Amino acid sequence: MKSASAAKASTEAPPEGSAPAAQVSARHPVSLGRALSVALTIVIGIAATLALFFSLLASESARLVFDFRSLASDRGQAIGSALAEDIGELQLIGSYVSAANELAGGRLGPFAQEFRKFVGWLSTEPDTVLVAYVARISNAQRGSFEALGRAEVDPSFRLLERGPGGNLVPSATRAEYFPVVIAEPLSVAPGILGLDLATEPDLQKALEGSIATGKIASSAGSDLPLPGLGAPIIWQLFAIYGREVAPGVLPRRSDLLGVAVAALRLDQLVENALKGLTPAGIDLELSDPAAASGRQRLYFHRSRTTGPGVPPAAKGGMSWPMTVDLGDRTWTLTAYSTPGFLDRHRSRQPWIVLFAGLLLTAAAGVFLAGRLRRARWVESLVDLRTHDLALEVAKHRQLEGELATSRTNLGDQVERLNQQSREILLLNEMGDTLQACLSIEEAFPVISLYLPRIFPATSGALYMHEPAGNLFVAAAEWGATPPGSFAFKAEDCWALRRGKTHVVNRDALALPCGHASPNDVGASLCIPLAAIGKTIGLFHVVGSPEDANALTQSAADRVGLALSNLMLRSDLRKLSIHDPLTGLFNRRYMEETLEIETHRAERKGTTIGVIMLDIDYFKAFNDGFGHTAGDDLLRALGGLVSSHLRAGDIACRFGGEEPVLILPEASVEGAAARAEDLRTRVKALEVQSGDTKFGPVTISLGVAVFPRHARGRDALLAAADACLYKAKEAGRDRVVVAVDG
Numbered sequence: 001m002k003s004a005s006a007a008k009a010s011t012e013a014p015p016e017g018s019a020p021a022a023q024v025s026a027r028h029p030v031s032l033g034r035a036l037s038v039a040l041t042i043v044i045g046i047a048a049t050l051a052l053f054f055s056l057l058a059s060e061s062a063r064l065v066f067d068f069r070s071l072a073s074d075r076g077q078a079i080g081s082a083l084a085e086d087i088g089e090l091q092l093i094g095s096y097v098s099a100a101n102e103l104a105g106g107r108l109g110p111f112a113q114e115f116r117k118f119v120g121w122l123s124t125e126p127d128t129v130l131v132a133y134v135a136r137i138s139n140a141q142r143g144s145f146e147a148l149g150r151a152e153v154d155p156s157f158r159l160l161e162r163g164p165g166g167n168l169v170p171s172a173t174r175a176e177y178f179p180v181v182i183a184e185p186l187s188v189a190p191g192i193l194g195l196d197l198a199t200e201p202d203l204q205k206a207l208e209g210s211i212a213t214g215k216i217a218s219s220a221g222s223d224l225p226l227p228g229l230g231a232p233i234i235w236q237l238f239a240i241y242g243r244e245v246a247p248g249v250l251p252r253r254s255d256l257l258g259v260a261v262a263a264l265r266l267d268q269l270v271e272n273a274l275k276g277l278t279p280a281g282i283d284l285e286l287s288d289p290a291a292a293s294g295r296q297r298l299y300f301h302r303s304r305t306t307g308p309g310v311p312p313a314a315k316g317g318m319s320w321p322m323t324v325d326l327g328d329r330t331w332t333l334t335a336y337s338t339p340g341f342l343d344r345h346r347s348r349q350p351w352i353v354l355f356a357g358l359l360l361t362a363a364a365g366v367f368l369a370g371r372l373r374r375a376r377w378v379e380s381l382v383d384l385r386t387h388d389l390a391l392e393v394a395k396h397r398q399l400e401g402e403l404a405t406s407r408t409n410l411g412d413q414v415e416r417l418n419q420q421s422r423e424i425l426l427l428n429e430m431g432d433t434l435q436a437c438l439s440i441e442e443a444f445p446v447i448s449l450y451l452p453r454i455f456p457a458t459s460g461a462l463y464m465h466e467p468a469g470n471l472f473v474a475a476a477e478w479g480a481t482p483p484g485s486f487a488f489k490a491e492d493c494w495a496l497r498r499g500k501t502h503v504v505n506r507d508a509l510a511l512p513c514g515h516a517s518p519n520d521v522g523a524s525l526c527i528p529l530a531a532i533g534k535t536i537g538l539f540h541v542v543g544s545p546e547d548a549n550a551l552t553q554s555a556a557d558r559v560g561l562a563l564s565n566l567m568l569r570s571d572l573r574k575l576s577i578h579d580p581l582t583g584l585f586n587r588r589y590m591e592e593t594l595e596i597e598t599h600r601a602e603r604k605g606t607t608i609g610v611i612m613l614d615i616d617y618f619k620a621f622n623d624g625f626g627h628t629a630g631d632d633l634l635r636a637l638g639g640l641v642s643s644h645l646r647a648g649d650i651a652c653r654f655g656g657e658e659p660v661l662i663l664p665e666a667s668v669e670g671a672a673a674r675a676e677d678l679r680t681r682v683k684a685l686e687v688q689s690g691d692t693k694f695g696p697v698t699i700s701l702g703v704a705v706f707p708r709h710a711r712g713r714d715a716l717l718a719a720a721d722a723c724l725y726k727a728k729e730a731g732r733d734r735v736v737v738a739v740d741g
Helices: 002-012 021-027 032-104 108-121 139-152 201-213 266-274 339-345 349-436 440-454 494-498 546-577 587-604 618-625 627-643 668-683 713-729
Strands: 128-135 160-162 168-170 180-184 216-218 233-241 256-265 282-287 297-301 319-326 329-337 459-466 471-478 487-489 502-504 523-531 534-544 608-615 650-653 659-664 687-689 692-694 699-706 735-737
Touching: 032 108, 032 128, 032 216, 032 233, 032 256, 032 266, 032 282, 032 319, 032 329, 032 339, 032 349, 108 139, 108 180, 201 216, 201 233, 201 256, 256 266, 266 282, 266 297, 349 440, 349 546, 440 459, 440 471, 440 546, 459 487, 471 534, 494 502, 494 523, 494 534, 523 546, 534 546, 587 608, 587 650, 587 659, 587 713, 608 618, 608 627, 608 668, 608 713, 618 627, 618 692, 627 650, 627 659, 627 668, 627 687, 627 692, 659 668, 668 699, 668 735, 699 713, 713 735
Parallel strands: 699 735
Antiparallel strands: 128 180, 128 256, 160 168, 216 233, 233 256, 282 297, 282 329, 319 329, 459 471, 459 534, 471 487, 502 523, 523 534, 608 659, 608 699, 650 659, 687 692
């Protein structure tokens, strides 16, 4: 009996370690020495871990500082090199200006042409937004210089300064002036010609500094006189003297010819300088300590790990100031570490060591203190895991049902995504094809080809605005149903009236447009196409699903952008090859065309006639009746020459009042007869300038034929020019034909 009771008690007894602490203590008393050894083990483990942690942390901090300064120094050197390239470029421009001014002999027209050619040839840095030449003019020279500028630079040229309201007014009387004579490109700062830079507060100090030292001087950060660029502008000025200055000798102001000027856009300079460097998570602040209060910060470069705006200093971050020289100014470039830099370069080794050491120490303590409780802990873990497995089985059954539903939904989503992918590919393909078109006429067949594939089961048309009749005319169509109207006025379309997309469907409370067909089925969309603030066309789609409006808008945006680019490209082509006053081709086009024609004639064995003509006594006419009358005369002469051209003939403006006619396959007799006919017609020409009529006008003409009188483009022009001068020497109002050499 006693034996059975003992066995039962043994089976129901709790495992080792599960008894209360008082019972354990009563059965197995723990000695004080063993408790102290456990505590000493924990203390020694924590102390050793902390010592190693702080040692690694100090080493890590020193490495972070070294990496940060090394990367910041690379960026400072890149920005300094970019600034040095800009300074070298301005010095090269200054040297060229000095030489070109001597070659031009004081004539602004030839000097301006050579300057623009040089700037076009010189590959300026992307951050250089404007290059200009500023002349030094005394008060005694003002009147003659303004007249020369109007004659050879711009008809409205005069010396200007900024009034109290910021508008440009005639410059006040001063001992000397520094007006802008040439600026490239002029589109960056319209109205800058003639502006006296000595009156600009932001530029005056730099101007005087460069004149006094003969070296490059830089302004503080400024947006004058180039408003609207949205970034600080730094002006570099380089004084140009008429004679070489010996080293160590200050230049004399009386030898000053003018100043070469370059405007730098800091944001582009910094970003281009850093473009080739690997992102490092470093912010850069460029400042000018010598600038006025509130204008010292020039630019702030944000790394990819910081958001918009100037971010606050990162917690635990570093900074390092450096200096950057620009001419006579010294800037401060301060580098700031960002959280991204710290995350990328900071090692986790000290924290791993700390965590591992503390973990091992805690494990040892837990092992020593909790050995008696391990059996009960294991039993509890088994019970908990059994309960978790039961929950997992129930959850797994529930997930199987949800998975079946998800498969069905996923199939529908995949189909929609495939459809969207096809539409995007077609849109991109259409955009690439439109970009490859050479004219807007080539774009219309492309649109008619792609839109039925992008919008199947729809019909529509692209209407283009015709300013002559103020009509919108169908330029491209698609679909089985043609548009309701081939042409209509703007008031017939609600989208054009309201300036936004007009949708007509069963849910929208909207009136149909007057140009739409009454038989249109489904939703109808009218989307205006705008470019540069004006409406260029209309995108009309019929039968599009209501959930495809976003795709339709995207297609309309791409078509509108492509058409506006083609229109702009066409306008730029016309401007680049035509003379704006006479409407004739310009000299550059003439030289290129004549070069091609001479090679073609030499290959085919044909001839080319060249007629060079000049208005007799044009300078006296200009001086007597004014430049406006002279321009009207040149414009009338250009119109007369253009109206009597054969197919294939080319009329160009060679010089001021010297048009040139290129006559492919013309004989000597034919070219001479054409010249005589032109002389007779000009003699009967009446010129209207305002309320005054002028006439008659006579011209002198020189005729030369390739290859009979000269071989090669330049020789042919020289032969015609020599005949022109012979006609003038012989009494003018006549035709002189080159003789066989």
